[in-house]
Amino acid sequence: MEKSDSNCNVEEKVTKNAEVMDGDENSKRKEPGLEERFAAIESILDQMEAEDVTLDQSFALYKQGLEQIKAANRSLDSIEKAMQVLNENGELEEF
16 A cells, blocks of 8 residues: 555654654754754644644654653753852852
């Protein structure tokens, strides 16, 4: 049974998302920022809502989305920690 063009397109996007998440070991790119992560999550959600997405593709997209959310949470935690500073008394204050 042949795959439809749109189904192949979803598979290509799933593969591309996985490659972006894994990163290219040969490249020295920096970690994606929050905006890029949120854009990736939105793209994943759009792909999951497609009528032609298979169950396997849906699971792969779900996993990719969770990884993006976890990474975004780590970034937010890091930003939050950076926003705290020590005051004169050695206590943490928010910046």
